[in-house]
Amino acid sequence: MSNVIIKASDLAKSYETGAVTTHALRGVSLEIEKGSFTAIVGPSGHGKSTLMHLLGGLDRPSAGSVFIEGTDLRGLDNSGLARLRGEKIGFVFQFFNLLQGLSAKENIEVAAMLAGVPEKDQGARALALLAQVGLADKAGSKPSQLSGGQQQRVAIARALVNDPALLLMDEPTGNLDSASEAEVLEILRKLHVQGKTVVVVTHNNEIAQKAEQVICVRDGRIAA
Amino acid sequence: MTLSKLVIKNITRRRGRFVFTLMGITIGIASFVTFLSMGGSLKSEINRESAALGANLVVTPIGSCAYEQVSILTGEILPSNITMSEVAKIRSIQGVNAVPVLTEKSAINNKPVSLNGIDVVQMMKFKGWRVAQGSYFSGHDDPSLVVGSAAAELFKLAPGSTVTVRGQQLTVRGVLQETGGRDDLTVFLSLPQAQRLYNTGDTVSYVAVKVDDLKNLEGYIQTIRDATNLGVVSDKQMLKSVLSIVGTVNITLQMIAAVSVLAAAFGIVNTMLTATYERKREIGILQALGARQRTIFTIFLLESGFYGILGGAAGVVLGLLVSLTAAPYISQNAFTSFVKGSGGGLIDLKTVAGSILFSALVAVAAGVYPAWRAARLSPVEAISYE
Ligand SMILES: Nc1ncnc2c1ncn2[C@@H]1O[C@H](COP(=O)(O)OP(=O)(O)OP(=O)(O)O)[C@@H](O)[C@H]1O
Ligand SMILES: [Mg+2]
Numbered sequence: 200m201s202n203v204i205i206k207a208s209d210l211a212k213s214y215e216t217g218a219v220t221t222h223a224l225r226g227v228s229l230e231i232e233k234g235s236f237t238a239i240v241g242p243s244g245h246g247k248s249t250l251m252h253l254l255g256g257l258d259r260p261s262a263g264s265v266f267i268e269g270t271d272l273r274g275l276d277n278s279g280l281a282r283l284r285g286e287k288i289g290f291v292f293q294f295f296n297l298l299q300g301l302s303a304k305e306n307i308e309v310a311a312m313l314a315g316v317p318e319k320d321q322g323a324r325a326l327a328l329l330a331q332v333g334l335a336d337k338a339g340s341k342p343s344q345l346s347g348g349q350q351q352r353v354a355i356a357r358a359l360v361n362d363p364a365l366l367l368m369d370e371p372t373g374n375l376d377s378a379s380e381a382e383v384l385e386i387l388r389k390l391h392v393q394g395k396t397v398v399v400v401t402h403n404n405e406i407a408q409k410a411e412q413v414i415c416v417r418d419g420r421i422a423a
Numbered sequence: 424m425t426l427s428k429l430v431i432k433n434i435t436r437r438r439g440r441f442v443f444t445l446m447g448i449t450i451g452i453a454s455f456v457t458f459l460s461m462g463g464s465l466k467s468e469i470n471r472e473s474a475a476l477g478a479n480l481v482v483t484p485i486g487s488c489a490y491e492q493v494s495i496l497t498g499e500i501l502p503s504n505i506t507m508s509e510v511a512k513i514r515s516i517q518g519v520n521a522v523p524v525l526t527e528k529s530a531i532n533n534k535p536v537s538l539n540g541i542d543v544v545q546m547m548k549f550k551g552w553r554v555a556q557g558s559y560f561s562g563h564d565d566p567s568l569v570v571g572s573a574a575a576e577l578f579k580l581a582p583g584s585t586v587t588v589r590g591q592q593l594t595v596r597g598v599l600q601e602t603g604g605r606d607d608l609t610v611f612l613s614l615p616q617a618q619r620l621y622n623t624g625d626t627v628s629y630v631a632v633k634v635d636d637l638k639n640l641e642g643y644i645q646t647i648r649d650a651t652n653l654g655v656v657s658d659k660q661m662l663k664s665v666l667s668i669v670g671t672v673n674i675t676l677q678m679i680a681a682v683s684v685l686a687a688a689f690g691i692v693n694t695m696l697t698a699t700y701e702r703k704r705e706i707g708i709l710q711a712l713g714a715r716q717r718t719i720f721t722i723f724l725l726e727s728g729f730y731g732i733l734g735g736a737a738g739v740v741l742g743l744l745v746s747l748t749a750a751p752y753i754s755q756n757a758f759t760s761f762v763k764g765s766g767g768g769l770i771d772l773k774t775v776a777g778s779i780l781f782s783a784l785v786a787v788a789a790g791v792y793p794a795w796r797a798a799r800l801s802p803v804e805a806i807s808y809e
Contacts (some may be wrong), residue, residue, distance in 0.1 A: 257711060258803040278715045285713015292806060298705050300436040308424035310712045318425055361713070 204365055204396050205254055210263035211419075212249050223249040225419035226263070231398060231412070233364070238410035239400045241387040245421045247400045248293075248369055250304040254398065255288050255367045256280040268364070285313055289358025293367040296354035297342040303329060303353045304338040307360055314361040328363045332386055348379025355386055366390060369400045384409075430725040433698070444694040445734050452738025452744060452782045455680035459774060460746040462673035469669060472496040473662045475604020477550055478631035479640060481661055482513060482521070482647060485654045492661045496524070496605065499507065499537075501526050501628035507649045509575075510630055516646055518622035518635035522549045523627035525617045529588050529610070531578045537609045540617020540627070550606070550635060557582025557597035564615045567596035573607035586610070589620045684782075687734070688789040692729050693792035699723065699800075706797055707805025716798040723794035724787060731786025735779035742778075 213220050216366040223246045231237050231254075239247050252258040253265060256272050257280075265272045267287060276282060284290070297306050307325035310418040312422050316324055329335050342350055358366060371387070372380040383407060391397050399406055408411050415422045435441055458800055473496060483491055484504040494501050513521040525540035530711055545562040546552075552559070559569060568588075570580050575598040580586065584595045593612070601607055618625065630653075634643045644655045656664075699706070 252803050252806075255711075255808065258801065278717065279711055281710060284711060290711040292708075292711075295704055296708065298708060300432055305424060305432070309429060309709070310424070312424045312429070313709070313713045313718070321424055357712070403557040 202233050203230050204233040204268055204296055205398075207254060207419065208264050210250070210253055210260045210265065212246075212258070212261050213251060222261060222419055224253070224260070227369050227416070227421055228263075229414060229421065231396065234391075235378070235412060236301040236387075236410050237396075237398045237414060238407040238414045239414045239416060239418035240407050241417065241422070246416050247350075249397070250369050250416060251369050254292060255365075256283050257290070279314075279415050285361060285423070287361075287364050289320070289326045289355075289361065289363040290365045291351065291354045291358050291366070293370040296357075299342055302339050302341055303356075306342075306353060307357045310357045310360040316360070317367065320402050326378070328359055331359070332356045333382070337405055345349045346379065348375045348382055351375065351379070351383055352386065355383070359390075363400070366409075367398050368401065372401070372403055372406070380405075382388055391404065426526070426722060427729075428604060430729055432682070433702075433722070434726050434729055436689075440694055444730055445737070446692050447687035447690035448519070448684075448730055448734030448782060448786060449737040449741060449753050451680070451684035452735050452778055453569065453741035454683050455677070455781075456739050456742025457671045457746045458673070458676035458772070459778070460743065461720060462669070462676060463774075464746075465669050465673070466666065469496060469662070471603060472605050473658055473665075475602055475606060476631065476658070477633070478658055479645070480632040480643060481656055481658065482514045482632060482651070483628075483632040483654045483656070485652060492656065492665055495629055496665060499526065500528050502625045503626040503628045505627050505653060507625040507627070509653060510627065512650045513630055513632065516643070516650065519643065519647075520545070520549065520633040520635075521773045522546050522631045523614060524629055524631060525614060525623060525626075526628045527617060527621050528588055531586055531795025536574060537576070537605070538617065539609050539611050540614040540621075541611055543611075543613050543798060546611075550602075552602070552606070553600040554597045554622075555600040557595070559597050560613055562595075563613065565596070565613050567594045567617050569599060569611045570595055571607040571611075572601040573600050574610055575650075581601050587611075590633065591620060622742055627795050650750065679681075684785055688785050691730050691786050691789040692793060694730075695723060695727050695790050696796065698726070699793050699797040702797075706800050707802050707807075710800075710802035710805065720794045720798035723789045723797045724756070727790025727793070728783055728787045731783035731789075732779060734786070738782060739775050739778050 208228045210224050211222070212224040213222045215290040232382060239250060241247050250259075253260050256265070256275070258268070269284065270283070272280065285359075298309060301309065304322070304325045307328055311321040312318070321353070323354050326335060326338060329338055331356055334349060334352055336358070337345060337349060337353075345353065357370065372383050377384065380403070387397055387399065388409070389408070399410070401407060446705065478627060481492070481495060481507070482524060483495070484502065491501055506525070510521060510523045514642070521541050522545045527536045527540065528539040529536055542564065544563060547559060555572060560567070568586060575581065578586075580595050580598065582595055582597055585592050586595065587593070601605065614627065617623075632643075632647070634640065640657055644657065647653065647655045
């Protein structure tokens with residue numbers, strides 16, 4: 200039990216859009232072990248992103264519960280959730296992860312600032328993380344001057360700034376060519392080896408095959 | 424990275440919008456400062472003129488109001504309705520030193536100038552003028568001119584220069600030393616000469632009165648009223664009513680300024696609301712990175728506050744420049760003529776700091792709603808935005 204980092208029970212989420220109610224999730228229960236590599240797969244529009252948002256405390260379920268390292272997210276207010284995200288979780292989204300006006304280094308510095316790193320230490324921290332994803336030479340580049348793959352690697356570096364136990368990524372290779380995809384994949388593998396818990400939403404078979412656990416979401420439920 | 428550095432980077436990202444929003448608040452605060460400084464110099468100038476007038480009482484035609492009293496202080500033309508026989512009655516009162524004045528206007532080199540016909544002997548005693556160049560009037564009906572120091576400088580007059588008044592060539596006899604009041608900008612001639620040139624018969628515009636016993640001012644007022652059927656005000660009453668007019672003018676000016684500051688505030692609201700829409704996704708990213716609603720709120724509030732501080736500082740500078748350079752060119756009337764020559768030198772450090780603070784407060788207030796909108800976004804809503 201102590202080895203479980205995320206435990207979700209009977210998660211449901213529905214969206215009201217006017218008269219229409221969309222049931223994005225209809226009762227999902229799962230456990231993710233500390234240090235594991237988990238892939239969430241499934242057809243488009245069947246609730247994968249919704250699930251990832253709930254697991255990371257970005258959104259609140261309509262029903263059910265999420266525990267992260269034993270903490271019941273239902274017991275946290277908005278600022279408690281923000282603190283949890285800042286301390287324990289690193290997010291990488293599918294598109295437009297970066298703050299557009301800022302360079303790669305500044306993007307990481309903002310995350311460091313939010314994590315409470317003193318200003319004088321932020322620069323070195325940012326450069327070290329950029330080196331870790333192989334982008335030390337792109338520190339001064341704005342997002343518009345970086346390729347899609349490079350942007351995703353900056354986003355991963357930024358997600359690591361608070362040394363989170365848990366990395367939640369929504370299709371980090373979704374819009375990349377195979378070369379960039381391989382680079383990102385290699386970084387994920389290293390992070391897993393380092394002991395991070397990695398959860399990746401993906402359509403990518405290669406990632407899914409490398410995962411220790413594959414969760415297939417279909418029509419808002421977990422399919423076998 | 425610090426919050427304020429992030430804010431500055433955000434704010435300057437859209438250069439055009441930044442500049443135009445800033446210009447709005449700059450112009451608003453500039454007009455505020457301009458009016459404030461003009462109103463301030465108006466007041467101090469009135470106080471100075473009233474002191475320079477040197478009278479305890481001023482006798483004017485009955486029924487004259489504060490507007491005429493302003494004119495006495497500014498050197499505007501007044502109707503000349505007081506006869507010399509009435510002046511004589513005032514003079515015959517015990518303990519009273521009365522000096523009749525006829526106010527007229529002329530032009531030298533097409534520039535307007537105030538002309539005062541005075542009882543030359545009495546006025547000298549009354550004011551205690553000193554002569555800087557040449558000499559004072561030689562007698563009661565001396566046909567020449569004596570000019571104030573600023574007027575001499577402005578029109579390049581010295582003893583021996585000639586000036587044409589109503590077709591008549593008059594010679595400048597002397598130049599007075601600086602007094603610090605309206606007298607400096609005035610050209611003086613003897614009362615009989617002035618009355619002849621302007622065909623006013625034996626009338627004058629007002630009578631300046633000094634009394635021997637200041638404690639009995641009310642008594643003198645009553646005595647003069649009983650003797651002459653003229654209006655009498657004390658210098659203090661006159662100052663009070665003139666300042667109240669100026670106060671009304673000031674309030675009007677400040678309301679205009681307030682409207683322009685208000686318009687600028689809506690400019691900030693607009694800019695900040697646009698920014699919250701544009702940066703929706705970035706707000707989501709910041710929230711995913713652990714930023715709390717409070718932090719998002721602070722970032723946006725700082726952004727608008729920054730507009731306020733920068734626009735306030737620029738506005739103060741611009742406002743001072745305007746009041747210093749434009750004030751002398753403002754067309755002359757009873758009110759603005761005070762400002763002439765006095766510059767806008769009345770802005771002190773307190774006003775500067777106050778204006779910038781005011782600007783910052785307005786901007787922060789304008790930023791509250793947009794910042795609240797930004798902070799209220801749910802992370803997922805913000806992230807899903809494309
Ligand atoms: N904010 C929202 N309002 C209304 N409906 C929503 C909202 N977000 C998601 N949905 C709906 O919920 C369902 C699940 O969406 P979700 O984004 O989780 O799918 P997904 O599996 O991530 O799809 P994809 O692979 O295309 O990213 C979809 O039908 C979607 O239209
Ligand atoms: Mg998705």
